[in-house]
Amino acid sequence: MPNINDVFPSRFLKAHDLKGHTPTVTIDRVAFEQVRGRTRTTLETVPVVYFRGHTKGLLLKKTNARALAQIAKSAMTEAWPGVSVTLYATTATFGTDTYDVIRLKAASVNQKQGAA
Secondary structure, eight states, rough: OOOOHSOOOOSSSOOEEEEEEEEEEEEEEEEEEEOOOOSHHHHHHHEEEEETTTTSBEOOOOHHHHHHHHHHHOOGGOTTTTTTTEEEEEEEEEEEEEEEEEEEEEEEEHHHHHHO
């Protein structure tokens, strides 16, 4: 029986895509792309982080953007390429709904050496 996330894939990386793994990845680039806003009728420009060797990017909202700025020791997105992070799936609550989300943390020294 197919998983609904496989039936309706996203162009952005989702928690389901991690399949229970916590990969360490290296940032290749940061692009600013237009996506539908919360109302679904407007477009907003948001940062999307792309990783070496992967086609889907991680759409950044405020929580992950702040975490990445802290890990990279810079709020300037042009300083982020080359930074290694570990991705993990968790849940977050928005209003009364709970969603699966991806969060990131600094890669350990050993993980950085083996990063993709």
